Amino acid sequence: xxxxxxxxxxxxxxxxxxxxxxxxxxxxxxxxxxxxxxxxxxxxxxxxxxxxxxxxxxxxxxxxxxxxxxxxxxxxxxxxxxxxxxxxxxxxxxxxxxxxxxxxxxxxxxxxxxxxxxxxxxxxxxxxxxxxxxxxxxxxxxxxxxxxxxxxxxxxxxxxxxxxxxxxxxxxxxxxxxxxxxxxxxxxxxxxxxxxxxxxxxxxxxxxxxxxxxxxxxxxxxxxxxxxxxxxxxxxxxxxxxxxxxxxxxxxxxxxxxxxxxxxxxxxxxxxxxxxxxxxxxxxxxxxxxxxxxxxxxxxxxxxxxxxxxxxxxxxxxxxxxxxxxxxxxxxxxxxxxxxxxxxxxxxxxxxxxxxxxxxxxxxxxxxxxxxxxxxxxxxxxxxxxxxxxxxxxxxxxxxxxxxxxxxxxxxxxxxxxxxxxxxxxxxxxxxxxxxxxxxxxxxxxxxxxxxxxxxxxxxxxxxxxxxxxxxxxxxxxxxxxxxxxxxxxxxxxxxxxxxxxxxxxxxxxxxxxxxxxxxxxxxxxxxxxxxxxxxxxxxxxxxxxxxxxxxxxxxxxxxxxxxxxxxxxxxxxxxxxxxxxxxxxxxxxxxxxxxxxxxxxxxxxxxxxxxxxxxxxxxxxxxxxxxxxxxxxxxxxxxxxxxxxxxxxxxxxxxxxxxxxxxxxxxxxxxxxxxxxxxxxxxxxxxxxxxxxxxxxxxxxxxxxxxxxxxxxxxxxxxxxxxxx
Amino acid sequence: xxxxxxxxxxxxxxxxxxxxxxxxxxxxxxxxxxxxxxxxxxxxxxxxxxxxxxxxxxxxxxxxxxxxxxxxxxxxxxxxxxxxxxxxxxxxxxxxxxxxxxxxxxxxxxxxxxxxxxxxxxxxxxxxxxxxxxxxxxxxxxxxxxxxxxxxxxxxxxxxxxxxx
Numbered sequence: 021x022x023x024x025x026x027x028x029x030x031x032x033x034x035x036x037x038x039x040x041x042x043x044x045x046x047x048x049x050x051x052x053x054x055x056x057x058x059x060x061x062x063x064x065x066x067x068x069x070x071x072x073x074x075x076x077x078x079x080x081x082x083x084x085x086x087x088x089x090x091x092x093x094x095x096x097x098x099x100x101x102x103x104x105x106x107x108x109x110x111x112x113x114x115x116x117x118x119x120x121x122x123x124x125x126x127x128x129x130x131x132x133x134x135x136x137x138x139x140x141x142x143x144x145x146x147x148x149x150x151x152x153x154x155x156x157x158x159x160x161x162x163x164x165x166x167x168x169x170x171x172x173x174x175x176x177x178x179x180x181x182x183x184x185x186x187x188x189x190x191x192x193x194x195x196x197x198x199x200x201x202x203x204x205x206x207x208x209x210x211x212x213x214x215x216x217x218x219x220x221x222x223x224x225x226x227x228x229x230x231x232x233x234x235x236x237x238x239x240x241x242x243x244x245x246x247x248x249x250x251x252x253x254x255x256x257x258x259x260x261x262x263x264x265x266x267x268x269x270x271x272x273x274x275x276x277x278x279x280x281x282x283x284x285x286x287x288x289x290x291x292x293x294x295x296x297x298x299x300x301x302x303x304x305x306x307x308x309x310x311x312x313x314x315x316x317x318x319x320x321x322x323x324x325x326x327x328x329x330x331x332x333x334x335x336x337x338x339x340x341x342x343x344x345x346x347x348x349x350x351x352x353x354x355x356x357x358x359x360x361x362x363x364x365x366x367x368x369x370x371x372x373x374x375x376x377x378x379x380x381x382x383x384x385x386x387x388x389x390x391x392x393x394x395x396x397x398x399x400x401x402x403x404x405x406x407x408x409x410x411x412x413x414x415x416x417x418x419x420x421x422x423x424x425x426x427x428x429x430x431x432x433x434x435x436x437x438x439x440x441x442x443x444x445x446x447x448x449x450x451x452x453x454x455x456x457x458x459x460x461x462x463x464x465x466x467x468x469x470x471x472x473x474x475x476x477x478x479x480x481x482x483x484x485x486x487x488x489x490x491x492x493x494x495x496x497x498x499x500x501x502x503x504x505x506x507x508x509x510x511x512x513x514x515x516x517x518x519x520x521x522x523x524x525x526x527x528x529x530x531x532x533x534x535x536x537x538x539x540x541x542x543x544x545x546x547x548x549x550x551x552x553x554x555x556x557x558x559x560x561x562x563x564x565x566x567x568x569x570x571x572x573x574x575x576x577x578x579x580x581x582x583x584x585x586x587x588x589x590x591x592x593x594x595x596x597x598x599x600x601x602x603x604x605x606x607x608x609x610x611x612x613x614x615x616x617x618x619x620x621x622x623x624x625x626x627x628x629x630x631x632x633x634x635x636x637x638x639x640x641x642x643x644x645x646x647x648x649x650x651x652x653x654x655x656x657x658x659x660x661x662x663x664x665x666x667x668x669x670x671x672x673x674x675x676x677x678x679x680x681x682x683x684x685x686x687x688x689x690x691x692x693x694x695x696x697x698x699x700x701x702x703x704x705x706x707x708x709x710x711x712x713x714x715x716x717x718x719x720x721x722x723x724x725x726x727x728x729x730x731x732x733x734x735x736x737x738x739x740x741x742x743x744x745x746x
Numbered sequence: 747x748x749x750x751x752x753x754x755x756x757x758x759x760x761x762x763x764x765x766x767x768x769x770x771x772x773x774x775x776x777x778x779x780x781x782x783x784x785x786x787x788x789x790x791x792x793x794x795x796x797x798x799x800x801x802x803x804x805x806x807x808x809x810x811x812x813x814x815x816x817x818x819x820x821x822x823x824x825x826x827x828x829x830x831x832x833x834x835x836x837x838x839x840x841x842x843x844x845x846x847x848x849x850x851x852x853x854x855x856x857x858x859x860x861x862x863x864x865x866x867x868x869x870x871x872x873x874x875x876x877x878x879x880x881x882x883x884x885x886x887x888x889x890x891x892x893x894x895x896x897x898x899x900x901x902x903x904x905x906x907x908x909x910x911x
Contacts (some may be wrong), residue, residue, distance in 0.1 A: 085878050086878060125817070127819065128819025128822065129817055129818075130817035130843065160819045160822065162819065193817060193843075195818070195819065195820070197820055197897050197898060198818075198820060198880065198897045199815065199817070199818035199819070199820060199821070199880045199881075200878050200880070201815070201842060201843050201878055203869075
């Protein structure tokens, strides 16, 4: 096989060494061999290794200029004698954030291509494109693939029984925040008659083929395709099928970008509106052939038609957007309701302490303090909006509460709450530079800054969970432009700050608060214990990131606390504290264990959940099962409340254990793109999210954010083929 | 008042220094595989039919060299900055795998880009330069690389590199 070696001989020495290292992947040992002689030896070994591979595959190829990408061409061994065609797969593996493109790459990007000119005995190669994903990078939408993609190929030979030299120059574009165009030399020599089946390649071929859109005129037809030159828009109607959650991709002139403005699935048809942008002057699509790919769950079809000039009837499209006034109201309500969600529990101490210290101050001071807190809350929402914006621009998946998916955020918050708690206990004074301190003292700003910061942190900590109304507002904001995003988030912040703003406008309300006295000291200790509990909760959230180190962190924290108590109050008090806490914890534990049966409704053991898998949902429903989906996260206290209060209690617990019920759980504790996608498909951007699928409800019945038994049971009954007997 | 302004200016200056040091460090890391002195020739005819030779053009002056493509979405954000730079400094850009001259001219006309373009539809020009990443920006003086960076670069970022080259 001299041809296979040719590229190698033409390489420079540096490239040769790199190439050798790449080839030697199959010999781990070689990575330690550095000297020239050993390099030569390893080269021979590597070549032997590549010869021993099946002749029907190129093996994984890497371009030394671009290590994150690997490509491989494999013949499956399947051949169709009548058409003299062979089946093959072209696989591309992409590391990390790298993406490659679909045949119509969207607003930037270039489709991968192969030049087969140098082949012999090859008549034609047909390339098939699996349905792409949408990516948003730097505000531009591109269509393509991440992680890996398999392109099915059909290679038509001139003569089946002749020696074939397959030579392809594969040009692959891949992008993150930079774009790279790399070439790969694909070379395979074979005689089709000698090929044997490669079952793995066949499996991959068929798996990829399922993803390739099919032309199925009996299923769906493009009955109308109107090009409106003045509006630079297309409207279309696809008839013959009822779609569930369709997505549409358009293939037309490569220098034109098609943006879906509206998709309207209706009974037996799908209507849509597309705006068209070209960068080679004004576009005219009249009498041009357009191909539309409609993808919906496992089904993907392809329809084509020549565009007819005409005027689009915009009245056919529903104005399904909620108006701005009602959206602002929804955002305000959502923010307000956040105040009473279980997720606020960890910061209750922080919030109440700001309220209770308000007594005994002048009305002006109270007003300013509460305004400072409210402003802190709103600032947090701006911070969240900014983070969402940055994530959106960098093409990451977005959602509500995803700051809790970052260990550094949790760690930072744990640090802050611990400092707050220690400060409240008087164990620790925040020492500002003296110049700043005098300045703050003269302007009276110190306490306001404190209130501002408290409002801010309390909000960042209290917002991991979704809430009624909040979901609608967030979904609207995430899909809207930057300005709308900030307006909606501001409205959410104002909503959450509303109780504070009410007191700020009427400071006399503070008179109804209890009169300060000695109890303030005690309540301070109570609040700081609550805050310490918050930091312990936050640190325990780190478990899924740091594992066993958690106990080390706790240990260090406990020792640090003891040392601080000793320094402040002396060894005696410290010892008393430590022994008291041990005795206290022990006593609480023992009493709880002994008496729990009297006061706690016993918690049932955890249910047996399956991992979230969208295809599995359809399969289970097709088999007549009812699927209950729970999307949750460790940091979502509302999710915990739902679980302990509803899912693990009767009658829901029994209902979920019926043989026809299939339980599925998605864990969003850490970033998980497939779960973010799933949430977004259902119009949600945060957890908790519960939905029930069944033979009577294949699209699912979404449950409210805060569960109750009646809703769950009724949804299961409505979705199931047979009603539950209770 | 003056004191406050001064302290603000000090803060801004500090930020600027940090930004320059940071981006310098990133540049250094990205360019560590590049041979800065033995530059391969970059010779050709621009889309405006002007002969270009980087070696002679960069004699005694800094030249901004920009590798890009119409298909590279990040380049959409860098090209306008390069276009502004091109009105003040000698600039040569190389368009990789972006189609024939006709298509390139239409693209430039549509975006109102006025910079010099060597069209390289088959990536043959850049092969010897070992450049496959777009956007890549170099500042070349006396046929030697003074600055090298890839990815998003802002107008001030380009400006200080040209100024200090």
